[in-house]
Ligand SMILES: Nc1ncnc2c1ncn2[C@@H]1O[C@H](COP(=O)(O)OP(=O)(O)O)[C@@H](O)[C@H]1O
């Protein structure tokens with residue numbers, strides 16, 4: 257970056273400032289205390305980043321304007337920053353074309369992309385007594401942050417943060433998947449145990465069904481045979497009962513006729529013996545024989561009836577006996593026939609139904625087990641994929657982490673910084689060597705990178721123990737190192753760098769800066785008027801202040 261023009265209006269002590277520095281080349285800005293030398297550098301910083309070095313904004317009631325034109329990345333840029341009644345306006349043009357962003361923040365981002373952000377710009381281009389060598393006096397942590405910003409390593413932080421967030425999310429999913437897997441696996445174990453229980457003793461229900469059909473047909477054949485023999489016996493028995501009843505009746509009738517006959521016989525005997533009336537017992541005459549004759553005729557009739565009744569009684573008794581034999585025969589036949597029994601068929605039916613139920617149950621359990629096996633496989637696949645992703649993210653975390661690529665890059669950068677700083681120091685002709693080293697320490701269980709600077713060859717070997725002059729030269733060396741590390745070329749400013757240096761040190765630094773200005777744009781600010789002699793090839797300007805208003809004059 258080379259500045260091609262600086263214009264300031266109402267900027268602190270300046271009403272108006274116009275400066276066109278050479279590039280490459282050296283501009284020495286001299287002038288008394290408070291005349292406005294440092295303000296020139298402040299103006300450049302404010303124009304580019306909207307912040308000054310000592311305070312945030314320029315104090316002014318009137319409109320403050322800074323216009324800075326410069327060349328960078330092979331293009332010509334113009335930044336114009338205006339501030340009035342606490343409002344800021346920012347425009348940017350590139351090769352004469354307006355490229356101002358939608359908002360000042362957008363525009364600032366574009367500027368930063370060209371010249372670096374404020375910290376990087378200051379760390380690599382501005383050496384000011386007020387800021388001191390920021391790198392040298394920074395804490396380890398600040399140094400690391402500066403170097404990381406310089407090297408663009410903060411990208412790793414963003415990536416690492418994202419990686420860790422991903423990892424946390426993934427672990428959440430993984431633990432959920434693992435819980436689900438465990439649940440499914442224990443469910444599977446339970447279901448398999450249940451299946452084993454029901455699966456063992458199950459009978460073949462189809463075979464039992466066929467057996468049942470056979471048994472049922474057998475039973476029905478038995479049943480038919482039995483009903484037949486039973487019906488026959490029932491008929492024979494009924495016939496016997498009927499014949500028996502008829503025989504009894506005939507017997508009773510015979511007995512009645514016989515008793516009638518015996519009574520008549522007794523009456524007839526009495527008539528014959530007493531010749532008296534068998535009814536009134538009075539003496540009978542000739543009529544008596546008539547009565548006897550009548551009785552005898554009746555007796556004969558009764559005797560005929562008795563004979564008939566006797567015949568009938570004998571016949572019916574014979575019939576009854578025949579019927580009894582027949583009934584006995586059917587009873588015997590029935591005894592020879594097996595009584596029908598459904599029990600076997602029923603038992604088979606029950607077994608068949610039970611077996612079918614059990615088979616259905618086994619089928620259900622098997623389906624259940626198979627479903628769960630499939631579920632387990634799905635969750636397992638998911639968990640495996642998640643574990644693979646976790647491995648990848650863990651690897652990424654290692655690469656992005658403190659001990660990963662960042663450490664490697666930082667380590668390399670430290671080496672380059674050391675080399676560049678020592679090259680500068682060699683030119684400053686000091687028997688001093690800077691060592692810049694990075695160490696990773698475990699502090700309260702957290703990894704902390706420490707970047708320490710050691711100085712060897714002069715004094716105690718510790719930067720803080722060096723003399724102010726030694727430190728000033730180390731600071732210049734470090735600035736040059738950082739500048740080289742960032743690949744900075746062009747504009748570089750040194751504000752009151754000579755204060756702490758002795759004559760010899762001052763001439764060495766001046767010689768170095770003169771050398772530098774052969775290919776860089778160097779701005780040197782100092783209140784020492786006699787420094788002019790040190791920069792024979794440089795341009796000299798003087799800041800003068802009249803009535804509290806600063807202006808620059810050519811010398
Ligand atoms: N941010 C600021 N706010 C107020 N006044 C400032 C600011 N910066 C510089 N000045 C004033 O501008 C004048 C020039 O200061 P400066 O450029 O630092 O002087 P020097 O020539 O000693 O470097 C001084 O009077 C100083 O008080």
Ligand SMILES: [Mg+2]
Pocket residue numbers: 293294295751
């Ligand atoms: Mg100053």
